[in-house]
Amino acid sequence: MKAIFKVVIPARFASTRLPGKPLLDIGGKPMVIRAAEQASLSGAGQVIIATDHQPIVSAAQEHGFQACMTRADHNSGTDRIAEVSAQQGWADDTIVVNVQGDEPLIPPALIRSVAQHLHDHPDCAIATACHPIHDEASMRNPNIVKAVLDKQGNALYFSRAPIPWPRDAYAGNLPSPQHAHALRHIGIYAYRASFLRIYGQLAPAQIEQIESLEQLRALYHGYRIGVAITPEAPPSGVDTEADLLLARKIFETRR
Structure with missing residues (x-):
């Protein structure tokens, strides 16, 4: 069965490396709008830009996208998306995909794939x-x-360390063998509203803080994270400016 899902694009205005990043121009449109356009091509039933900055709301509306104001004190994009889900009153089984506002080139098929993976794995x-890393x-x-x-x-x-650790190769200061089956994580998430x-x-987990990876909080507390593999x-x-x-x-x- 085809997944029915929504996309929320968290767009925080503050950025240390690129101030005002969501509104920076890319090909005549703000960056966050480019990300929203990609999301709209994914088959999502609804695309919402979530921000703490009124000019971003105005830019979204100007380009025909729904936007909502959220609190400015969120620690992560996940917290911002959770506020949107609560505002919208989404049912527990609603699938919500987090697409970052600084991903103007994200493939719509990738968004759809992650949503479908969650739909197909009700235990996650x-x-x-x-x-794959090559x-x-x-x-x-x-x-x-x-x-x-x-x-x-799952x-x-x-x-951030090399895992799985190819013991014999690295003990001899040799390159990692191809059969190490290393995988690079792509920072896109689909969540159930529940x-x-x-x-x-x-509560934040120690491993989350050590690695600076918020998804480890979910694993630490026993929640399953399904992984869609893309080639x-x-x-x-x-x-960055170069990006x-x-x-x-x-x-x-x-x-």
């Missing part, structure tokens, strides 16, 4: 995505989050 509270630099890069899965394809753990209501009540990495989000210039160049070539 969350679904996310990963793709190079040593990515395996060892702490800015690239790795994941290890169980037999059912997450066992996420880490979990979003619970998330804010869960290739999606385009990168916009975190912004690249995104602008890509949209320029599409005109």
Whole structure:
């Protein structure tokens, strides 16, 4: 059965590296609008931009997208999405996909895939995505989050460290063998609204704080995270000035 789902795009105005990032122009439109356009192509029944900044609400409305104001003191995008879910009064079984506002190139098929994965795995509270790692630099890069899965394809753990750890190869300072089956985590999530209501009540976990990975809170408290495997990495989000210039160049070539 085809999944029915909603997309919420958390768009916090403050950014240390790119001030006002959601409203930065990409091909004649604000970045957050580009992300919303991709989300609207995913088959989502509803797309909402959630923000703490009135000009972002105005930009959304100007381009025909629904937006809502949320509190400015949220610690994470998940908390902001949980507020939206409560505002909207969504039923427990509603599937809500978190699409970041700095992902103007996110493939609509990836959004749909994560929502479908959660729909097809009723034992999971969350679904996310990963793709295979094929190079040593990515395996060892702490800015690239790795994941290890169980037999059912659910997450066992996420880490910035190289996992699974190829003991014999690394003990001899050798490259990781291809059979290590390393997976890179893609930062997109689908949640059930019932979990979003619970998330804010869960105490932060020590492993979450050590790794700086909020999804570890759910694992620590016993919630299952299903993982959809995609063969290739999606385009990168916009975190730096160089990322912004690249995104602008890509949209320029599409005109």
